[in-house]
Amino acid sequence: MPSSAVKVLDKNGQEITSVGFDRFGFNSEVPIDDLRSLYLRSHYSSAKPNDELNPDDEGPHHAQFTKGLSPYQSKSIYYPEHNSISYTTLARFPPVKLLAPSQRKRVLVTGGAGFVGSHLVDRLMLLGHDVTVLDNFFTGSRTTVSHWVGHPNFELVRHDVVEPFMIECDQIYHLACPASPPHYQFNAVKTVKTSFMGTLNMLGLAKRTKARFLISSTSEVYGDPEVHPQPEDYWGHVNPIGDRACYDEGKRVAETLTYGYHRQDGVDVRVARIFNTYGPRMNPYDGRVVSNFIVQALKGEDLTVYGDGTQTRSFQYIHDLVDGLICLMNSDETRPVNIGNGDEFTIGDFAELVREIVEKVQAEDGDKPSRQVQVVYKALPNDDPQKRRPDTTRAKESLKWQPRWTVRMGLEEMVRYYKAKMAEGSL
Numbered sequence: 046m047p048s049s050a051v052k053v054l055d056k057n058g059q060e061i062t063s064v065g066f067d068r069f070g071f072n073s074e075v076p077i078d079d080l081r082s083l084y085l086r087s088h089y090s091s092a093k094p095n096d097e098l099n100p101d102d103e104g105p106h107h108a109q110f111t112k113g114l115s116p117y118q119s120k121s122i123y124y125p126e127h128n129s130i131s132y133t134t135l136a137r138f139p140p141v142k143l144l145a146p147s148q149r150k151r152v153l154v155t156g157g158a159g160f161v162g163s164h165l166v167d168r169l170m171l172l173g174h175d176v177t178v179l180d181n182f183f184t185g186s187r188t189t190v191s192h193w194v195g196h197p198n199f200e201l202v203r204h205d206v207v208e209p210f211m212i213e214c215d216q217i218y219h220l221a222c223p224a225s226p227p228h229y230q231f232n233a234v235k236t237v238k239t240s241f242m243g244t245l246n247m248l249g250l251a252k253r254t255k256a257r258f259l260i261s262s263t264s265e266v267y268g269d270p271e272v273h274p275q276p277e278d279y280w281g282h283v284n285p286i287g288d289r290a291c292y293d294e295g296k297r298v299a300e301t302l303t304y305g306y307h308r309q310d311g312v313d314v315r316v317a318r319i320f321n322t323y324g325p326r327m328n329p330y331d332g333r334v335v336s337n338f339i340v341q342a343l344k345g346e347d348l349t350v351y352g353d354g355t356q357t358r359s360f361q362y363i364h365d366l367v368d369g370l371i372c373l374m375n376s377d378e379t380r381p382v383n384i385g386n387g388d389e390f391t392i393g394d395f396a397e398l399v400r401e402i403v404e405k406v407q408a409e410d411g412d413k414p415s416r417q418v419q420v421v422y423k424a425l426p427n428d429d430p431q432k433r434r435p436d437t438t439r440a441k442e443s444l445k446w447q448p449r450w451t452v453r454m455g456l457e458e459m460v461r462y463y464k465a466k467m468a469e470g471s472l
């Protein structure tokens with residue numbers, strides 16, 4: 046389905062045609078279809094059977110992504126007979142805003158090839174800023190930002206933030222760190238090192254360049270919370286030696302460092318405590334619940350609920366998070382701010398919702414599911430928080446930010462994204 050045909054209504058029943066807003070002297074508005082054209086699309090066009098493998102032959106295979114969307118083109122061509130792809134950079138990049146030099150920011154995004162980072166990068170690029178992405182590609186992937194490679198406003202650097210990095214910049218979004226429990230527990234020592242050394246290095250850079258520094262912290266700093274919902278002044282309930290401690294304590298010490306540099310050295314800091322977020326470009330195999338459930342349902346596999354499914358989470362769509370991050374960065378708020386959606390579900394109910402939405406999208410597209418998927422129960426991971434919901438009063442008062450996307454709308458779009466990936470053979 047062309048993405049321009051997808052109509053999305055926000056929590057108040059208003060159609061969402063753009064994301065972002067003009068606030069704190071920074072206009073972050075972008076038409077939603079411009080963003081969609083970057084993720085709800087094929088990465089390549091397919092050569093016709095018997096076509097010669099000739100990457101220089103641009104003409105007939107030139108993929109044009111113009112259906113009601115920003116006009117840009119890809120020359121990457123898939124040759125089914127040889128099972129090979131000829132990659133080139135885009136022949137024409139998506140149009141970006143032309144900003145006066147005084148308005149154009151030099152922005153560093155660590156972890157910019159990850160799920161959250163790549164959406165932030167899309168937004169900053171479309172808005173006309175100069176963006177440098179640092180990523181070690183442990184969980185991030187070049188393909189999430191490949192559509193910008195070669196653009197004069199864009200730079201992609203393979204670098205691990207545990208090593209120092211020097212660059213002149215105005216703003217640093219420090220997102221680098223694996224965020225999914227199986228990934229961050231895969232090498233716990235490295236996760237702690239990334240949180241501590243990575244944040245130390247980036248704060249050092251911010252101090253030297255006088256750049257404003259925003260860190261992506263997490264709801265995990267509250268641990269398995271005894272206060273519900275969680276406001277920012279709750280100190281948390283974290284097991285310091287448990288399986289999740291590498292991430293939870295890593296982010297807690299990263300916050301401590303951030304406020305240390307703020308108090309001692311006057312570094313201009315912003316701290317976003319991000320609650321469960323989902324959306325296109327989430328690694329389908331990263332083990333988090335939203336990607337697991339959708340991919341399982343699309344493949345006709347049973348949905349795996351851990352524990353008895355009574356634990357709760359509150360799910361926010363990626364565009365709301367990016368709005369919140371940009372808003373926080375450009376505001377004067379130096380205290381930690383929860384960025385999340387208050388719509389709370391038990392994981393058991395959430396499995397039912399995902400199943401229903403996948404079936405709805407399949408019915409709309411005329412797909413015949415291979416079988417009716419069931420919900421099955423597996424062991425609950427250690428220290429899995431029982432409840433989680435953000436208190437977003439501070440974000441509302443200080444940033445005038447509130448999530449706009451309903452969970453249902455976000456899930457529908459994500460199902461379409463994974464369906465496109467499956468059709469393309471990359472899932």
Ligand SMILES: O=C(O)[C@H]1O[C@H](OP(=O)(O)OP(=O)(O)OC[C@H]2O[C@@H](n3ccc(=O)[nH]c3=O)[C@H](O)[C@@H]2O)[C@H](O)[C@@H](O)[C@@H]1O
Nearest residue numbers: 224226263265320321322333334337349350351356392429
């Ligand atoms: O997605 C996120 O944004 C968050 O993901 C994780 O936190 P967690 O809440 O444990 O996220 P999931 O792994 O998606 O799990 C959510 C719940 O679903 C359950 N789950 C997960 C996967 C699955 O297949 N089935 C299932 O029931 C988990 O046990 C947990 O109770 C990270 O630790 C956070 O830093 C991150 O912000």
